[in-house]
Amino acid sequence: MFDANRWTSLIDGSDCPMCRENxxxxxxxxxxxxxxPSGRILLQDDAAFRGYCILAFPRHVxxxxxxxxxxxxxxxxxxxxxxxxVHAVCRPAKLNYAILGNQVPHLHCHVIPRYPDDGWxxxxxxxxxxxxxxxLPPDEFAGLRARLRDAxxxxxxx
Amino acid sequence: MFDANRWTSLIDGSDCPMCRENxxxxxxxxxxxxxxPSGRILLQDDAAFRGYCILAFPRHVxxxxxxxxxxxxxxxxxxxxxxxxVHAVCRPAKLNYAILGNQVPHLHCHVIPRYPDDGWxxxxxxxxxxxxxxxLPPDEFAGLRARLRDAxxxxxxx
Numbered sequence: 674m675f676d677a678n679r680w681t682s683l684i685d686g687s688d689c690p691m692c693r694e695n696x697x698x699x700x701x702x703x704x705x706x707x708x709x710p711s712g713r714i715l716l717q718d719d720a721a722f723r724g725y726c727i728l729a730f731p732r733h734v735x736x737x738x739x740x741x742x743x744x745x746x747x748x749x750x751x752x753x754x755x756x757x758x759v760h761a762v763c764r765p766a767k768l769n770y771a772i773l774g775n776q777v778p779h780l781h782c783h784v785i786p787r788y789p790d791d792g793w794x795x796x797x798x799x800x801x802x803x804x805x806x807x808x809l810p811p812d813e814f815a816g817l818r819a820r821l822r823d824a825x826x827x828x829x830x831x
Numbered sequence: 832m833f834d835a836n837r838w839t840s841l842i843d844g845s846d847c848p849m850c851r852e853n854x855x856x857x858x859x860x861x862x863x864x865x866x867x868p869s870g871r872i873l874l875q876d877d878a879a880f881r882g883y884c885i886l887a888f889p890r891h892v893x894x895x896x897x898x899x900x901x902x903x904x905x906x907x908x909x910x911x912x913x914x915x916x917v918h919a920v921c922r923p924a925k926l927n928y929a930i931l932g933n934q935v936p937h938l939h940c941h942v943i944p945r946y947p948d949d950g951w952x953x954x955x956x957x958x959x960x961x962x963x964x965x966x967l968p969p970d971e972f973a974g975l976r977a978r979l980r981d982a983x984x985x986x987x988x989x
Contacts, residue, residue: 675947680924736926737907738915738989749895749907757896760876768894770930775945775953778925787933789833795933797957831896 683778691779695731703814706821711744711751712781714825716818720807721791722798724763724817726755730780737772737780752782753831754806758824759786762817769798841936844891849937853889853891862932869902869909870939872983874976878965879949880956882921884913884976888938895930895938910940911989916982917944920975927956 683687689802698705698713706726717725726798734740740748756768765786772782785798793801809817840846856863856871864872864884875883886909892898898906914926923944930940943956951959969977 675924675952677947680947684924734961736914737911738918738986740911742908742989745907745911746904749903750900753895753898753903756894760894760896765952766833766842767932767936769933770895771955772928773955774925775955784912789835789838794833797929797931797933797955799955799957828896831900 684735686779689733689777689779691729691781692714692733693778695729704818705772706755706818707825709750709751709825712761714751714755714821716814716821718808718814720809721793721801722785722787722812723809724765724786724821726759726784726821728755728782728784731760734780735774740780747778748782750831754825754828755784757828757831758821759784761824761828762820764814842893844937847891847937849887849935849939850891853865853887862976864913865983867909867912867983872913872979873911874972874979876966876972878957878967880945881942881967881971882923882944882979883916884917884942884979886910886913886940886942891934893936894919898938903952905964905978906938906940908989912940912983912986915986915989916979917942919982919986920978935952 686692704715706716712728712730715727715729717727719725730748737745752770756770760768763786765788767787769785769787770782772780787794844850847868862873864874870886870888873885873887875885877883888906895903910928914928915983918926921944923946925945927938927945945952
């Protein structure tokens with residue numbers, strides 16, 4: 674249901690949960706793959722889509738056309754390097770890239786590896802009911818994050 | 832269901848429906864908003880998401896990191912100009928941008944305007960069942976396409 678007041682405060686940034694997360698971020702966040710010029714790359718705890726990451730832009734903007742040309746180039750370079758890193762580590766059959774912002778309109782990009790056995794092959798991941806989502810084994814999460822971090826360094830030249 | 836042979840021919844481009852569409856494209860396609868350097872912009876016939884367009888890349892690639900740096904910059908410039916044009920004409924509350932390729936992995940970007948009354952507010956459009964999709968009134972389609980075309984010209988400076 675649309676709440677006009679709530680939406681206004683999300684769009685103008687006066688009450689943005691992602692701005693709060695960015696402000697509170699620390700380098701020891703266990704989900705942090707890397708802090709790059711276009712923001713923080715956070716590994717999602719999702720067993721089906723192993724390697725799923727989100728890049729959250731540092732400052733509050735909501736649409737691509739609000740970025741300067743330089744910011745846009747840098748953002749898409751970072752998205753592309755992230756995709757290359759996820760591809761190198763996880764070897765998915767395909768990657769999905771999405772900037773939605775339907776719940777939190779602060780600019781962020783989902784980079785989602787897709788596997789033939791991920792349970793939702795051929796369909797966007799958002800067709801999966803929330804209750805079907807399962808976390809990665811805890812010991813796998815830390816190792817995966819470390820490998821993604823290394824691969825991201827290798828992918829910096831994209 | 833995953834069909835490995837089918838998927839291989841979609842990924843390597845040997846049997847790609849979007850390549851066939853690109854090859855068969857004519858300037859008098861009623862859905863064509865514009866042909867830009869990064870491909871054809873096609874208006875989708877969707878009443879709920881009025882102004883929904885897809886930019887289909889001209890040559891067969893499947894991931895962002897397969898583009899040259901110049902191609903990527905140009906592609907995202909064209910995506911951004913398209914978003915600015917849709918925003919100027921349709922005044923949505925938010926835009927969604929998605930490169931998925933779950934059915935057809937040939938690079939293409941969905942630019943989807945979101946409206947508080949679009950019926951799926953707060954959720955990705957792919958949660959909508961296919962049978963809930965309705966076309967635009969035919970007289971509106973042509974007018975909308977013309978306005979998007981004009982607005983795209985104005986947005987070329989992004």
